Amino acid sequence: MHLIVLGLSHSTAPVAIRERFAIPAGDVVACLDALSGDTIREAVILSTCNRVEIYAVCARVNEAAELLFSWLEKHAGTPLDRSHFYLREGVECITHLYEVAAGLDSMVVGETEILGQVKEAYRVAHEARRTGLGLNKLFQSAFSVAKEIRSHTRIGMGSVSVGSVAVDLACQIFGDLSSRTVLLVGAGETSETTARALRSRGAGSLLVTNRSSERATSLAASLDGSAIAWEEWLLECHRADILVSSTAAQHVVLTRNALQHVLPRRNGAPLFLIDIAVPRDISRDVSQLEGVYLYDIDDLQIIADQNLASRQKEMAVCKQIIRSRVDKFEGWFIQQKNQLAMSPAARKLEGWKRASASV
Amino acid sequence: MAVSYHALLWAAIFLYTASLFYAVGRLALARPYHRGAKIAFLLPGFLLHTAYIWERGLSEGRCPVSSLFEAMTFIAWCLVALHLAVSLFAQLNYLTVFYMPIVLIVQLAAMVVPANRPRFVEWQDSSWLGLHASIITLGYAAFGLAGAVALMYLVQERQLRTHRLTTSFMLFPPMLRLENVQAWLVFGGFILFTAGLLSGFFGLHVLKMHGWDPKLSWSIGVWGMYLVFLLGRFLAGMQGRWMAWFSLIGWVFVVSTFWLVNSLSRFHHY
Numbered sequence A: 001m002h003l004i005v006l007g008l009s010h011s012t013a014p015v016a017i018r019e020r021f022a023i024p025a026g027d028v029v030a031c032l033d034a035l036s037g038d039t040i041r042e043a044v045i046l047s048t049c050n051r052v053e054i055y056a057v058c059a060r061v062n063e064a065a066e067l068l069f070s071w072l073e074k075h076a077g078t079p080l081d082r083s084h085f086y087l088r089e090g091v092e093c094i095t096h097l098y099e100v101a102a103g104l105d106s107m108v109v110g111e112t113e114i115l116g117q118v119k120e121a122y123r124v125a126h127e128a129r130r131t132g133l134g135l136n137k138l139f140q141s142a143f144s145v146a147k148e149i150r151s152h153t154r155i156g157m158g159s160v161s162v163g164s165v166a167v168d169l170a171c172q173i174f175g176d177l178s179s180r181t182v183l184l185v186g187a188g189e190t191s192e193t194t195a196r197a198l199r200s201r202g203a204g205s206l207l208v209t210n211r212s213s214e215r216a217t218s219l220a221a222s223l224d225g226s227a228i229a230w231e232e233w234l235l236e237c238h239r240a241d242i243l244v245s246s247t248a249a250q251h252v253v254l255t256r257n258a259l260q261h262v263l264p265r266r267n268g269a270p271l272f273l274i275d276i277a278v279p280r281d282i283s284r285d286v287s288q289l290e291g292v293y294l295y296d297i298d299d300l301q302i303i304a305d306q307n308l309a310s311r312q313k314e315m316a317v318c319k320q321i322i323r324s325r326v327d328k329f330e331g332w333f334i335q336q337k338n339q340l341a342m343s344p345a346a347r348k349l350e351g352w353k354r355a356s357a358s359v
Numbered sequence B: 001m002a003v004s005y006h007a008l009l010w011a012a013i014f015l016y017t018a019s020l021f022y023a024v025g026r027l028a029l030a031r032p033y034h035r036g037a038k039i040a041f042l043l044p045g046f047l048l049h050t051a052y053i054w055e056r057g058l059s060e061g062r063c064p065v066s067s068l069f070e071a072m073t074f075i076a077w078c079l080v081a082l083h084l085a086v087s088l089f090a091q092l093n094y095l096t097v098f099y100m101p102i103v104l105i106v107q108l109a110a111m112v113v114p115a116n117r118p119r120f121v122e123w124q125d126s127s128w129l130g131l132h133a134s135i136i137t138l139g140y141a142a143f144g145l146a147g148a149v150a151l152m153y154l155v156q157e158r159q160l161r162t163h164r165l166t167t168s169f170m171l172f173p174p175m176l177r178l179e180n181v182q183a184w185l186v187f188g189g190f191i192l193f194t195a196g197l198l199s200g201f202f203g204l205h206v207l208k209m210h211g212w213d214p215k216l217s218w219s220i221g222v223w224g225m226y227l228v229f230l231l232g233r234f235l236a237g238m239q240g241r242w243m244a245w246f247s248l249i250g251w252v253f254v255v256s257t258f259w260l261v262n263s264l265s266r267f268h269h270y
Helices: A015-021 A025-035 A061-076 A091-101 A113-127 A133-152 A162-174 A189-200 A213-222 A230-239 A256-266 A284-288 A297-341 A344-358 B002-028 B035-060 B068-087 B095-110 B127-162 B167-171 B175-206 B214-235 B241-264
Strands: A002-009 A040-047 A051-058 A086-089 A181-185 A205-209 A226-228 A242-245 A271-275 A292-296
Touching: A002 A015, A002 A061, A002 A091, A015 A051, A015 A061, A025 A040, A025 A061, A025 A113, A040 A061, A040 A113, A040 A133, A051 A061, A051 A091, A051 A133, A061 A086, A086 A091, A091 A113, A091 A133, A091 A297, A113 A133, A133 A297, A162 A189, A162 A242, A162 A271, A162 A292, A162 A297, A162 B127, A162 B167, A162 B175, A181 A189, A181 A230, A189 A205, A189 A242, A205 A213, A205 A230, A213 A226, A226 A230, A230 A256, A256 A284, A284 A292, A292 A297, B002 B035, B002 B095, B035 B068, B068 B095, B068 B127, B068 B175, B095 B127, B127 B167, B127 B175, B127 B241, B175 B214, B175 B241, B214 B241
Parallel strands: A181 A205, A181 A242, A205 A226, A242 A271, A271 A292
Antiparallel strands: A002 A051, A002 A086, A040 A051
16 A cells, blocks of 8 residues: 655646646546546545646555556646656655645745645545545645644745735734725726735725726726725825725826825824835825835835745744654554555454553 | 742742743744733733732731832732733733733832831821722723833834834734724723822821822822823824823833832822
């Protein structure tokens, strides 16, 4: 009995190759059925935009690998180049799954989406009765390792995209965003993404203004907010706690002088300005005003880069946790293998011995 | 007996120190602060501290707030009590780093000052003293905790304003929460301080002790200072770092002048 993983990921194959071998969610059960047999006793298929992997418990590694390669070729309908694939066995396979589940092997190190995808892949295989003792234990331990890494390390700390950094900062200023008003100045794609992220973190009301009122109205409708006329947004500015600016204007749209007239109506309440436009929309000197915090795209990018660097540094701690858990799992797996190798009578005797030892 | 119940206080000091080391360690490693760990250190420490004050009260047969040692022990206890009470309503991770040093300094300093009661306090046997001293000390503790929260706010605000964000920025509580907790602590402290002042005035009247005292002028000054803060915060809606500076400097003023004023006072001389 051997544990193996065969697959390809963003680190071994470009997207053009990955997409050829991707397995749609609806086909996974049929694929698992197609793979089942004497060679592959248990299997889980993990197919995401960044990886396609088949975890299996097999009797003979080479035979199983050949079967998987030929099945993948057949399923994709195209010959495969084996240099894009990796085959890991035993300890390497366990380590690989632990790293994948903990987000260490992800394109954005430490991201959490992958854990949900691994859980879903396992759930589908488990419900299709394609997992047994080996993969059940392996995946359960992978979830527990991922949880331990998340709670004991800083691997998931600090956002690594500009939009998420802006949202994190807003949350650290205001805490609960439900009573906060967000004003989008310019209805570009980046401000829309940021606004959606703010909404997902519970931002209260949302105002949208744009030179094209149609675009403002449609974006406001899609975000459950309200549109305000471009000519009036400065008059409404005092209502905003968070202002996201991303117009295509070639000049500054919010000056210190204009903001100075707005601030008295805010009674010193903080105003967080996020300027993600290039060239910048907000005059740099507004940050000298009391209670005004301005972050432009470069400021946010620097924080995102620092967070990414910090996650990379944390990898060593995570790998240490993984190493100790791999040893533990390997010990259990070897014990199972030995038990399976015994005759039924010897297995029974071993069971009695254990029972009496535990008493 | 005295020896045995003093062990309670030392055990409390040990647990408070452990809670401070835990918080500083987590901060230095930039690891999240576990609420359970805070409770594990702080709550037993607080219960031991409470048991000590209780035991001392029983053995002395009065409210143990009249000697300098007792007053300082009580102030340290009030700070921890208020932190635990506030923690029920607002999550304030790492506040321990800001206020626990004050608790430890006050409590350890209390261990070296005379534990006996002053001989010349005319109203030392009055129940008014216990009531007045307990309430007003709780008020001071609330102002002190507000000062610690204000300091935490100022650290956060400075990082945000200067764009020099460290990992602590994401680990500390949100700025607005700190601002609100600070304001409500000042509000609570003000109510207690007012009640403490009134009980003091009433006590002097009942005991027919007349004459002006420098401590009374100072107390009215402190009361007025915090009244200005509250009017600014709740009536004028003032917010931000100047209010935090107000709260912090207010507390520093109270602490730095407290002993001087007491030494000049006829009714509060320890």
